Amino acid sequence: MCRWLAYSGSPIRLEELLYRPRYSLIDQSLHSRLGVETTNGDGFGIGWYVPGAPEPVLFRGVGPAWNDPNLREIARSTTSPLFVAHIRASTGTPVQQTNCHPFRYRNWLWAHNGSIRDFHRLKRDLVLAVDPELYTSMTGSTDSEVMFYLALTYGLRDRPVAAVERMAGLVESVGRAYGVPDPLQMTVATTDGDRTWCFRYSSEGHSRSLFYSTEMSALRRLYPEQESLRGLSEETRLVVSEPLGELAGAWQEVPESSYGVIQKGDDELGRFEPAMP
Template sequence: MTYCGEPILAEDLLFRPVHSLIDQSLHARLGVTTTNGDGFGIGWYGEGTEPAVFKSVEPAWNDRNLREIARQIRTSLLFAHVRSSTGTPVQRSNCHPFRHGRWLWMHNGAVEGFRELRRDMAMAVEPSLYPAIEGSTDSELLFFLALTFGLADDPPSAVARAVGLVEELARRRGTPPPVDMTVATTDGESVWMFRHASAGRPGSLFYSTDIAQVRELHPELEALRRLGAGTRFVVSEPLRDLAGTWNEIPEGSHGVIREGEVVIQPFSPFWEG
C-alpha cells in the first residue's frame, strides 16, 4: 500500500480501513497466498532528508511495536508492505520497502529461476551501489538494477532496462520467462507504479480515484472527510469495497502520481546490451 496526500496518522492508514493492509496480512483476497506473515515493513517521509523505515520479521497482525509507532507517525507519504516469502530467508533485511538515499521500493511477485539468474543480476549492479545491498531477495536486486540504470533520472526507462536485462538473462540461460511484478517506488515527491509479467497475468494493482469524486459518490462515509485534497492510494487490493473508488492499472503499464494527478502509460521492457 502507498499513500500520498496531506499528512495523516499511519494508524488511520494501516489499521482502520475495513480491508486494511493488516487485515490483508491474514486474509488476502487477490494474492497468490492468503496469509502474508513473513514479516512486514513501512517507510515514510518526515523531518529528515531521507525516509525512515521500520521492519520486522513478526507478522504484521501481531506486532505491538507497529501499533505503538503507528499512533505517532504522521506523514504525507507512506509505503507499507506485508511479505510472503518466495524462497529467500525470513529476515529483516529481506522485508520491504527497500531504501537507498531518498528512494523507497517495494515489489510483489517474483523472478522465476532466481537461483540461476542471481549471480548475473548481481554482476550487472553498479559496483559503487553493490555494497549497499543488505538482503538476498530478487526484489532488492531489481531495485539496485533500476538504480544502476538511472532510476533517479528517468524511473520508467530505468525499470524497463532492469526488467529487460532480467528477461534477456533468462533467454540466454533457457530458463522460463522470469518477471512477475507489481512495483511501487518513490523519491519522496512523486510515486511511480508498474505492472508487468514476462508471461501470464501479473498480480493485481489499483490506484484510487480523485478524492473529491469519491466523496461525491459516498457522502455518508465520515472517514473520507479526514482525507485531504490530492489524496491518492496505490494498493494491491482495495482497502474497502466502494464503487467508483478503485481503478485497476492495466497489464503492461506504468503510472506516476505527481501533486495528486495520475498519468498511466504503456510499459515495455527493453535491453540494449
C-alpha cells in the first residue's frame, strides 16, 4: 500500500516532517512499521499551498523518496502552512509520474492509501460514472485517481463528506455486481487549501492505520522541554498513516469508519457511511 501525511497550521519547512522526525515519512518509505509493505519505493509526491496562489504546487517523482536529491532540496527550502505528502507502493498499476499522489484538480489535492479490489474488473463501470467535463483532466491509471474524480463528480467541492460517501457507495455497489468481496479499502486525505478532510474506511471493517496529532496545548503540557512544539499555533494539526515519533499521548487513532475535518476553530470527527449515489 502507501503512506501519507497531511499538515495544517503554522508555516513550517517541509523537511521538518519529511526528514527530521525519527519515523519521518522518508524513513517510512524504507521502514514502514504499520503498512502492508515495509518498503514504499514506487514514487512519491508533495502538494503544498502558497498563500495567495490559486492552486497548490505539485512535485512528484517515480523513484524512491529516500534517494531523490531534488526532493531533499525542495523540502529544506520550502515553507508552507498546508501540505500533503505521499509515498507510493503500487498495487498493480504502472510506476509513472501521473500515478503518483497527491492528485490535483484546481485548488484540490487528494491522497489515498488502500485499493479497490479487482480494480481491473470494476474500472470500466467506475470510469464511466465520472462527469464527462472532469474526465478529460484524468491523466493516470490508478484506482486512487478514479476515486478522486468520482468524489468530484458527486460534489466534493460543495459537500465533501457526502461526496466521498457516494463515491464509496458506488465502488461497493459495482463490486457487489461483479461478485468482488470487500471491494474498498481506504484512508484518504483531501483539501481545498483551507480545510482538510480525512477518511478511514474499508468494506471489511478492518481499515489501514490512521492517526491524528493531539492538541498543541496538551502536548506542551506533556512535553515542556520539546522546543519543536513552542512555535506552533493551537490550530496546528497533523494526520498520518503512522506516527512520526514515540511521544506518549502525541497521537490518537482515527476510529474505524470515520471522517475528520481540520479547520479553523473546532475540528470535527464523525461517522462515515457509504451511500448510493
